[in-house]
Every structure is written in structure tokens, then in C-alpha cells.
Amino acid sequence: MNIAIIGTGNVGGALATQWSKAAHTIFLGVKEVTDFKGKHLLQNPHTSVHTVADAAQQAEVILVATPPQIAPQLAAQMGNVAGKVIIDATNTINASPEGYPTAFHAFAALTKAEVIKCFNTTGFENMQQPDYGHVVLDMMMAGSSEQAKAITGRLAQEAGFAHCYDFGKADKVVLLEQFALSWINLAIFQGMGRDIGFKLVRRQT
Numbered sequence: 001m002n003i004a005i006i007g008t009g010n011v012g013g014a015l016a017t018q019w020s021k022a023a024h025t026i027f028l029g030v031k032e033v034t035d036f037k038g039k040h041l042l043q044n045p046h047t048s049v050h051t052v053a054d055a056a057q058q059a060e061v062i063l064v065a066t067p068p069q070i071a072p073q074l075a076a077q078m079g080n081v082a083g084k085v086i087i088d089a090t091n092t093i094n095a096s097p098e099g100y101p102t103a104f105h106a107f108a109a110l111t112k113a114e115v116i117k118c119f120n121t122t123g124f125e126n127m128q129q130p131d132y133g134h135v136v137l138d139m140m141m142a143g144s145s146e147q148a149k150a151i152t153g154r155l156a157q158e159a160g161f162a163h164c165y166d167f168g169k170a171d172k173v174v175l176l177e178q179f180a181l182s183w184i185n186l187a188i189f190q191g192m193g194r195d196i197g198f199k200l201v202r203r204q205t
């Protein structure tokens with residue numbers, strides 16, 4: 001699958017690497033193609049660098065892992081993305097896009113893509129390594145397109161997560177951002193450190 005990675009820092013870099021290992025073709029979408037964070041990602045297989053517009057046009061799936069407030073600007077830059085899947089991994093902890101509660105809402109309003117919230121609820125280290133040895137972490141997603149969630153769920157498993165739980169439709173996106181704050185609270189404010197993650201368990205009947 002052709003995947004654009006817009007935002008090639010901690011989160012974008014981790015997922016670009018996991019998906020390139022899974023034999024996807026990765027189009028890094030950056031502001032300046034000769035000088036960008038995550039240049040080492042070009043050493044990964046099937047990975048090339050492009051403008052945001054070119055990366056988005058070449059891809060079927062577009063991961064956004066940038067500051068959330070630039071979502072409207074990215075929506076304009078990406079051009080026509082009708083029918084593509086945008087996966088929004090951002091969190092509006094410090095700032096939201098002007099006029100929208102989250103980047104998800106901006107992409108849903110400003111593009112004709114199927115927008116899914118995912119990969120926002122855990123630290124990037126857990127995206128580099130979701131396998132804790134005795135247990136493999138889970139991921140969570142929300143969005144209104146079942147087809148796009150099926151694609152996103154497969155990509156979460158290809159990134160190494162055990163399962164990607166469906167939190168529901170677009171009305172659950174804010175809940176997923178609050179879920180992210182729960183991880184941040186434990187890891188940072190309660191001092192547990194970033195090597196923690198979430199796993200859903202179900203009683204056997």
C-alpha cells in the first residue's frame with residue numbers, strides 16, 4: 001500500500017519505519033525536501049521524500065503526525081484527497097486548529113477523505129516497539145468509515161500492535177484524545193515513565 005507520512009518526527013518516524021518493514025511504500029511529505037526531521041528514514045526500504053502535496057497525491061493512506069493546529073493548512077496543501085484515508089495521530093494538548101476542536105474535525109470538514117483517529121493514545125516509543133515480551137500492546141481508533149477503520153486496524157497490526165479496538169464513530173474522537181491524556185498523565189505527571197502502555201483484557205467465558 002502507498003502510505004504518505006506527513007510529520008516525520010517521533011510518531012511519523014516510528015510508523016514510517018514499521019510500515020516500511022511491512023513492505024509498504026512510504027512517501028514522506030515534508031516542508032523542505034532537502035532538510036527535514038527524520039532524514040534517516042530514507043535509509044528504510046521503499047521510502048522516498050516529497051512535498052506534502054506530492055506525498056498525499058501518491059498515497060492511498062495519509063498519516064498526519066504534525067502539530068494539530070496546522071491541519072487546515074495541510075488540508076489545503078494536500079489537494080484532492082477524495083476517497084483516500086487520512087489517519088490523524090495528533091493531540092490537541094496545547095493548541096487546536098482555529099475553528100475546530102481537533103485536527104480530525106478539520107480534516108473531516110475540509111477534505112473529502114475518510115478520516116480516522118488512531119495512533120494518538122500512546123507514546124511514540126510504543127509505536128517503535130509495542131511488544132513488551134510478555135504482552136503486546138493494543139491500539140484504539142475512531143471514525144465514521146468502517147472501510148477506513150478496517151484498513152487502519154490492519155496497519156496497526158502491521159505496526160506491531162496486538163489489536164486495534166474500534167472506539168466508535170466520529171463522536172468518539174474527543175474521547176480518544178482524552179484517552180491520550182490518560183497515558184500522558186500516568187507516564188509524565190504521575191512519573192511512571194514512557195515505557196508503559198495499554199492492553200485490553202477480556203474474561204474467558
Ligand SMILES: NC(=O)c1ccc[n+]([C@@H]2O[C@H](COP(=O)([O-])OP(=O)(O)OC[C@H]3O[C@@H](n4cnc5c(N)ncnc54)[C@H](OP(=O)(O)O)[C@@H]3O)[C@@H](O)[C@H]2O)c1
Nearest residue numbers: 007008009010011031037065066068090091120122123124
Ligand atoms: N510524541 C509522542 O509520543 C506522541 C504520541 C501520540 C501522538 N502524538 C501527537 O503526534 C503529533 C506529532 O508529535 P511528534 O512527537 O511526532 O512531533 P515531532 O517529533 O515534533 O514531529 C512533528 C513533525 O511535524 C512536522 N511539521 C510541522 N509543521 C509542518 C508543516 N507545515 N508541514 C509538514 N510537516 C510539518 C515537523 O517538521 P519540521 O521539524 O520540519 O517542522 C516534524 O517532522 C502531535 O500532534 C502529538 O500531539 C505524539
